[in-house]
Amino acid sequence: MSTLDPDRPGSQKQAPPPAAQPGGGAPEPADAAPDELLSPLHELHVEAGALFTDFAGWQMPLRYKSDLAEHHAVRRAAGLFDLSHMGEIVVVGPEAADALDYALAGRLSAIAEGQAKYSLLLARDGGILDDLVVYRTGADRYLVVANAANRALVAEELRERCSIFDCLVEDESDDIALIALQGPLSAEILRNLEGFDAAVLDGLGYYRCAATEWLGHNVLLARTGYTGEDGFEFYLAPDAAPRLWEALLETGGGSGLVPAGLAARDTLRLEAGMPLYGHELTRQTFPVQAGLGRVVALSKEGDFVGRAAIEEGPAPDARVLVGLVAEGRRAGRAGYAIVLPDGAQIVGEVTSGALSPTLGLPISMAYVDPYFAAVGTLLHLDVRGTRVPASVVALPFYSRSSQDSRSSQDREEKTS
Amino acid sequence: MTEPAADLQYTAEHEWIAVDGDVATVGITAYAAEKLGDVVYVDLPKAGSTVSAATVVGEIESTKSVGELFAPVAGEVIEVNQAVIDQPDLVNADPFGAAWMIKVRFTELPPLLTAAEYAALTD
Numbered sequence: 001m002s003t004l005d006p007d008r009p010g011s012q013k014q015a016p017p018p019a020a021q022p023g024g025g026a027p028e029p030a031d032a033a034p035d036e037l038l039s040p041l042h043e044l045h046v047e048a049g050a051l052f053t054d055f056a057g058w059q060m061p062l063r064y065k066s067d068l069a070e071h072h073a074v075r076r077a078a079g080l081f082d083l084s085h086m087g088e089i090v091v092v093g094p095e096a097a098d099a100l101d102y103a104l105a106g107r108l109s110a111i112a113e114g115q116a117k118y119s120l121l122l123a124r125d126g127g128i129l130d131d132l133v134v135y136r137t138g139a140d141r142y143l144v145v146a147n148a149a150n151r152a153l154v155a156e157e158l159r160e161r162c163s164i165f166d167c168l169v170e171d172e173s174d175d176i177a178l179i180a181l182q183g184p185l186s187a188e189i190l191r192n193l194e195g196f197d198a199a200v201l202d203g204l205g206y207y208r209c210a211a212t213e214w215l216g217h218n219v220l221l222a223r224t225g226y227t228g229e230d231g232f233e234f235y236l237a238p239d240a241a242p243r244l245w246e247a248l249l250e251t252g253g254g255s256g257l258v259p260a261g262l263a264a265r266d267t268l269r270l271e272a273g274m275p276l277y278g279h280e281l282t283r284q285t286f287p288v289q290a291g292l293g294r295v296v297a298l299s300k301e302g303d304f305v306g307r308a309a310i311e312e313g314p315a316p317d318a319r320v321l322v323g324l325v326a327e328g329r330r331a332g333r334a335g336y337a338i339v340l341p342d343g344a345q346i347v348g349e350v351t352s353g354a355l356s357p358t359l360g361l362p363i364s365m366a367y368v369d370p371y372f373a374a375v376g377t378l379l380h381l382d383v384r385g386t387r388v389p390a391s392v393v394a395l396p397f398y399s400r401s402s403q404d405s406r407s408s409q410d411r412e413e414k415t416s
Numbered sequence: 417m418t419e420p421a422a423d424l425q426y427t428a429e430h431e432w433i434a435v436d437g438d439v440a441t442v443g444i445t446a447y448a449a450e451k452l453g454d455v456v457y458v459d460l461p462k463a464g465s466t467v468s469a470a471t472v473v474g475e476i477e478s479t480k481s482v483g484e485l486f487a488p489v490a491g492e493v494i495e496v497n498q499a500v501i502d503q504p505d506l507v508n509a510d511p512f513g514a515a516w517m518i519k520v521r522f523t524e525l526p527p528l529l530t531a532a533e534y535a536a537l538t539d
Contacts, residue, residue, distance in 0.1 A: 063453060067479050331457075355457060
């Protein structure tokens with residue numbers, strides 16, 4: 001047997017090597033290559049028997065025991081993810097809001113303190129350099145969270161773009177670990193966490209954040225995530241991260257909380273129709289092609305990087321992102337061609353695909369010619385030489401609101 | 417992880433072969449199953465088909481990757497394991513047993529690895 005298609009979450013196509021070593025991280029064990037970056041939770045993952053994968057130069061858990069079990073745990077109960085490889089860049093100063101309005105696609109000045117916003121770092125030609133979550137953590141302070149592979153580029157671009165404003169840009173990635181608790185039982189588990197001030201959760205809606213303390217450690221608690229479920233992300237010092245990781249697992253273990261790896265994270269975000277940089281989003285992708293036109297605030301006053309190119313837009317026949325559900329059990333994978341049912345003409349390409357663990361159907365995200373992007377269009381996937389019929393469907397494939405009746409039933413079963 | 421079973425022979429493509437007379441039973445190793453992750457789809461050749469050595473005869477898909485099954489020997493496929501097609505997670509649960517894939521009647525065996533040689537390969 002040989003692995004034919006290493007379409008792993010870590011295989012970002014355009015991943016440049018990370019520019020800096022993490023500070024305060026765990027010492028490297030003898031079995032890791034000297035240039036591999038390790039999370040502050042690495043030793044705990046080794047003890048838990050994790051299988052590791054390279055993700056943008058980091059050794060991160062691909063899975064602990066079973067991808068599918070970890071995926072289902074997040075949909076039905078909760079999962080715990082180590083995302084310490086992500087980049088955290090702070091923009092602070094009297095003109096931080098104006099600086100980010102110029103540097104990013106969205107109107108960051110419009111979000112309130114304690115609010116988060118999904119945004120894009122655009123190139124001057126309108127292509128996407130990275131997708132980001134931006135938290136406003138103070139009147140003049142923002143935390144910009146970048147993909148691990150793009151951290152150095154994002155920090156460099158922000159520094160340059162913000163240089164004409166009265167603010168500072170600091171790459172604090174080395175000093176910040178990130179743990180995500182995701183799943184319908186996340187809030188309940190967090191309320192039960194010893195030493196946690198549950199009052200912080202009052203009014204902490206989705207895409208909100210709050211500064212809090214846990215056992216004397218500063219924590220930025222955010223109700224954000226990348227799984228399509230309710231959940232929380234904890235930004236904290238690397239030396240405090242192992243203790244929080246263990247405490248959460250201990251608190252939630254009885255409710256079904258398990259550590260979950262990047263493989264589950266990838267199938268979860270795919271079901272939720274969330275793009276992954278390097279797959280659905282690239283340097284060559286215009287936001288509107290990816291269905292992210294709404295993320296670009298063309299109505300904001302003044303210039304921003306990429307504005308002129310976005311106003312002009314991509315070519316009218318530029319491919320657009322769609323969801324595909326195929327027949328049978330074989331999934332489309334990144335790079336597979338999409339052809340017309342009655343011919344050999346290639347009209348698109350798959351960017352991500354898997355047999356959906358939740359739905360039991362082969363799902364893919366793909367770029368197709370706009371003439372074939374309407375929901376209901378029948379296309380064929382070329383799965384290693386075999387044609388598999390697939391229909392265009394609306395994204396996301398899964399949303400928790402549409403599954404609410406099922407998950408509340410699950411909860412009833414648990415409590416009865 | 418399950419150690420390679422001592423009474424089987426192996427290939428560098430992470431397959432195991434159990435020889436009984438002129439019939440080789442073929443499966444993938446525990447190491448290969450663990451690398452793939454949870455297997456969700458198995459495609460095997462039809463019983464009665466003829467296979468050539470070292471050619472791709474089947475596919476084993478997990479949620480995140482695709483593995484190819486090679487025929488380690490040339491010959492006629494005399495039996496295919498329908499159970500592993502119906503229940504692909506057998507590949508993870510019992511790779512050296514219930515998840516055998518095909519039985520091939522052969523005339524000649526290529527050089528194969530012992531369990532110790534195979535274990536050294538995956539260290």
